[in-house]
Amino acid sequence: MAEPVLARYEGLLIDMDGVVYLDSRPISDAIDFVREARERGKRVLFLTNNSRYTVKEYAARLRSMGLECDSECIFTSAVATADYIAENLSPRGRKAFVIGGDGLREELRRVGLELVEGEQAKWAELVVVGWDVELTYEKLKVGCLAIYRGAEFIGSNPDSSFPSPEGIWPGAGAIIACLEKATGRKATVVGKPNIFMMQLALARLGTAPDRTLMIGDRLETDVLGGWRAGMDTCLVLTGVTRREDLEGFEPRPDYVVESLKELL
Ligand SMILES: [Mg+2]
Missing domain, CATH: 3.40.50.1000 (HAD superfamily/HAD-like)
Known part of the structure; x- marks a missing residue:
């Protein structure tokens, strides 16, 4: 054989x-x-x-299925995005505006970014965009303003859709595309x-x-x-x-x- x-x-x-x-x-x-x-x-x-959930949540999910697994076994596009920023954009102490879920936010804090909201966010040095099921026009507006003012524009993953049990939902790629269209700038997209x-x-x-x-x-x-x-x-x-x-x-x-x- x-x-x-x-x-x-x-x-x-x-x-x-x-x-x-x-x-x-x-x-x-x-x-x-x-x-x-x-x-x-x-x-x-x-x-x-998927950058929505934290590495701990994924590790727990795999353990519940009978696989030995800790956070170190999991590599989400959120982890990859944070690692990319750590290697290329000297994140420590820089202000970032995030459109995305807890998984992305947690990883960005890990590499030293300060996550900002409201008026401050309009002047953020980085705009990081992932899948956000609580997306609002306000978030898109703030992201747009910061990108126009010169913020680094980073996307977690290019998936245009999310296959939910009820059908297709917009994915991170669709949210990134919206900001690309509005600003005329291309995001650096990290994920697969x-x-x-x-x-x-x-x-x-x-x-x-x-x-x-x-x-x-x-x-x-x-x-x-x-x-x-x-x-x-x-x-x-x-x-x-x-x-x-x-x-x-x-x-x-x-x-x-x-x-x-x-x-x-
Ligand atoms: Mg798959």
């Missing part, structure tokens, strides 16, 4: 939604796969573009499939790209992002992508599986 696919890698970057769980129901093959991979000494980091999040995730994991496998359920974020960062990629068909969606998509994933157990 050929060597198992897993033997080629030291590290795994694993997208969560559609891979480990679907609408918060665990996918049991994925849970078994992660346990087994860890037993074989693989380093694992769980990824999501952009190279920033992929490289920061690799740095967290501590494995080389050619020894790391990116596993996800979306071609245009997980597979494209992994490929851009020089990783092999695995598309798992437990989430939003069907086999026929692969038709004509470049780059091709290195593996396409119905269940992650196939990698063992």
Whole structure:
């Protein structure tokens, strides 16, 4: 028998939604796969573009599904955005206006940004935009004013929509696009499939790209992002992508599986 696919890698970057769980129901093959991979000494980091929830909340969710996990195992686009700002924009003590949820706010405070509201926010040095289910015209207005006045304009992730159980909701990418349209400025967007999040995730994991496998359920974020960062990629068909969606998509994933157990 050929060597198992897993033997080629030291590290795994694993997208969560559609891979480990679907609408918060665990996918049991994925849970078994992660346990087994860890037993074989693989380093694992769980990824999501969703910046709404905190790393503690995600870690608790995975633990409730039977996976050992602490905050260090979780890499959201909020963590990536904060890491990106820490590396590139000397955040300590700078004032930031945030459109986004607790997950994003908590990470931005971690790297030393001071989060401001009201009149102060109109003069913020950074405007950071993620998914905000309490979005208002006032928030868009304040963000717009600060960006016009020269603030750094950072987006957590480019997802234009959020697939809710009732249908499609606007995602972070749609909110970012609104401010881009209003200001004529382009945001620096950190999350998948952009190279920033992929490289920061690799740095967290501590494995080389050619020894790391990116596993996800979306071609245009997980597979494209992994490929851009020089990783092999695995598309798992437990989430939003069907086999026929692969038709004509470049780059091709290195593996396409119905269940992650196939990698063992
Ligand atoms: Mg997914």
